[in-house]
Amino acid sequence: MGLVVARGELVFSWPTVSKSTIEICVLGNNSYVTMTGTSTLDKREMIERWDTVFRSLAAEPRRQLVVSLMEAPQDRELSLPEAANPPSLLMEPATLYSELIHVHLPVLEDAGLIEWEREPLCARRGPQFAEAASVIESIHANADELPRSLSEGCQRLEAHRQRQNL
Numbered sequence: 043m044g045l046v047v048a049r050g051e052l053v054f055s056w057p058t059v060s061k062s063t064i065e066i067c068v069l070g071n072n073s074y075v076t077m078t079g080t081s082t083l084d085k086r087e088m089i090e091r092w093d094t095v096f097r098s099l100a101a102e103p104r105r106q107l108v109v110s111l112m113e114a115p116q117d118r119e120l121s122l123p124e125a126a127n128p129p130s131l132l133m134e135p136a137t138l139y140s141e142l143i144h145v146h147l148p149v150l151e152d153a154g155l156i157e158w159e160r161e162p163l164c165a166r167r168g169p170q171f172a173e174a175a176s177v178i179e180s181i182h183a184n185a186d187e188l189p190r191s192l193s194e195g196c197q198r199l200e201a202h203r204q205r206q207n208l
Contacts (some may be wrong), residue, residue, distance in 0.1 A: 104149065
C-alpha cells in the first residue's frame, strides 16, 4: 500500500492481483475510489471486495478481532472470546462467545479474513486478512482527519490522535 499526500489530497494506493491499482483519494470532506488498468468485470469484483470488507468490519467485536490479529505475530492463533472483546465496551464473555460462533466469526471467515476453530475457540489470519488490516491501518493513520463523532470514546483512535499531536 502506498500513501501520497499532495495538494491537500491523501491518496491510498493498493496494487491488486490483476495488476491494477485501487486508489482512495480524500480531499477535505470528500473522498472517492478509483481503479485503473482493469476490465468492467475486474471493477465489479473490486467493488464487491470493498463491500465485503466494509460489511465485515461493521461490528465492534469483528473490528477488535482484526486489530488483535494485526498486533499479534502473523502466524499466531488468538484465544476467543478475549481477542474480540473491545476494551472500551467489555461484553459478557458468554454472550460474546455465542455471538462470535453464530454471527461474527462466520462473517469474517466468509470474507476470507480469518480462519477459526470451535474447540478451543480461536482465530488466525485468513488469506484475505490484509484487505481488512489495510483499512484499519488507514483509519488509524488518519485519526486526526476523522470527525470527533467517530473517534471520541475509541481509546485506540484517541491515543493515536494524541501521539500525532505531540
